[in-house]
Amino acid sequence: MASIRDIKRRRDSISSTEQITKAMKLISTVKLQKSRAKAEASKPYYDMMYDTINSMLSKSGTIEHKYLKAGDSNRKAVIVITSNRGLAGGYNNNIAKLVQQDERLEAELTDIYAIGRKGKEALGRKGYNIVQDYSEVINEPLYRDASDITMELLDAFGQNRIGEIYLVYTSFKNTVTQIPTIKKLLPVEMTEGSDHADLALMNYEPNEDEVLDSIIPKYMSSLIYGALLEAVASENGARMTAMDSATNNAEEMIEELGLIYNRARQGSITQELTEIIAGANAIS
Amino acid sequence: MADLFKLQIITPERKFYEGDASMVELTTEEGEIGVYRGHIPMTAMVAPGILKIHEEGGIKEAALMSGFLEILPEKIVIMAEVAEWPEEIDISRAQEAKIRAERRLNEKGGDIDIVRAEIALKKAVVRISLMK
Numbered sequence: 001m002a003s004i005r006d007i008k009r010r011r012d013s014i015s016s017t018e019q020i021t022k023a024m025k026l027i028s029t030v031k032l033q034k035s036r037a038k039a040e041a042s043k044p045y046y047d048m049m050y051d052t053i054n055s056m057l058s059k060s061g062t063i064e065h066k067y068l069k070a071g072d073s074n075r076k077a078v079i080v081i082t083s084n085r086g087l088a089g090g091y092n093n094n095i096a097k098l099v100q101q102d103e104r105l106e107a108e109l110t111d112i113y114a115i116g117r118k119g120k121e122a123l124g125r126k127g128y129n130i131v132q133d134y135s136e137v138i139n140e141p142l143y144r145d146a147s148d149i150t151m152e153l154l155d156a157f158g159q160n161r162i163g164e165i166y167l168v169y170t171s172f173k174n175t176v177t178q179i180p181t182i183k184k185l186l187p188v189e190m191t192e193g194s195d196h197a198d199l200a201l202m203n204y205e206p207n208e209d210e211v212l213d214s215i216i217p218k219y220m221s222s223l224i225y226g227a228l229l230e231a232v233a234s235e236n237g238a239r240m241t242a243m244d245s246a247t248n249n250a251e252e253m254i255e256e257l258g259l260i261y262n263r264a265r266q267g268s269i270t271q272e273l274t275e276i277i278a279g280a281n282a283i284s
Numbered sequence: 285m286a287d288l289f290k291l292q293i294i295t296p297e298r299k300f301y302e303g304d305a306s307m308v309e310l311t312t313e314e315g316e317i318g319v320y321r322g323h324i325p326m327t328a329m330v331a332p333g334i335l336k337i338h339e340e341g342g343i344k345e346a347a348l349m350s351g352f353l354e355i356l357p358e359k360i361v362i363m364a365e366v367a368e369w370p371e372e373i374d375i376s377r378a379q380e381a382k383i384r385a386e387r388r389l390n391e392k393g394g395d396i397d398i399v400r401a402e403i404a405l406k407k408a409v410v411r412i413s414l415m416k
Contacts, residue, residue: 143296205328
């Protein structure tokens, strides 16, 4: 049976932990609002980009373009977006799991382009080949970063070091729901059956091939940029939820320990009283 | 007054501009163009240059660096990777960038450096000329 002092010490330590988790929750709430607004502001650009690419490809189904078919190399590049910091519940773990469970991505044949230290460390331990580390980017993602990463990947693709490119990130649905997602960036694949009759007469300047050449990198950059922003929002959302339940658990434990403490205190008083009364009885 | 069309300029960070315009002037990789309502559908790549939006109330100018645009008869969407209003441009930084780019071009390094320096120089020149 724990002594009164032990119980008290335990309760104090939990309550100071609670203060920390509470503060972290508040901070992530503020950060979440900011990062969410940013992610939403980038949405129109991405949506428009997607529509454009989709309409171009749906009507140019016969076009032969290097970005529309897989490269000769059997290696696959994966951009893995996680966070630099932990204490975000299952956020980083889910991403690492998703990569490991995907049958297309065997550890020996996969090159990881890591954005976020946690994912890099987790996958590095599992034997994946970490090629690049852009972990600084996740602290404050810029569109410039996304296009730099795109350029590097397209270089590798052009030199046949990699044959396909994937993007793994946590997509942000709402404050409590974040879904780990895997997307194929290259070769570009589009959803079938989209109707773009109104664009059938589109002209391309200078020509379709060259326009595809420069639009596809922009499309990739916008995907990566959007994924970065969503991942940051998801990270803060996940941390907020995790810290909220941590705070609740701490409160519960403090309450429980309070009961135990009081019972122990009462017990010791009763015991002392009994001892005094017994002593007094013995004397008289 | 000429017929108006819808003009949207979107950057990755925000909706840069949305409104009705009678004409828009900008630079594409094929050269400078001015687009009125009723243009044939066209997609073209943007080159660094000054963007002029002719609205009913007057002309708005901005620096447009890269991206592409989609022209439809009644609507034009510019997908700009980088776009700036004059008040957002730091003139001293642009001048510095211009000097640096010129120096790099004079030194003659590898091929990739020259291409990048040329783009940087173009951007700086656009920014500076917009401020004048």
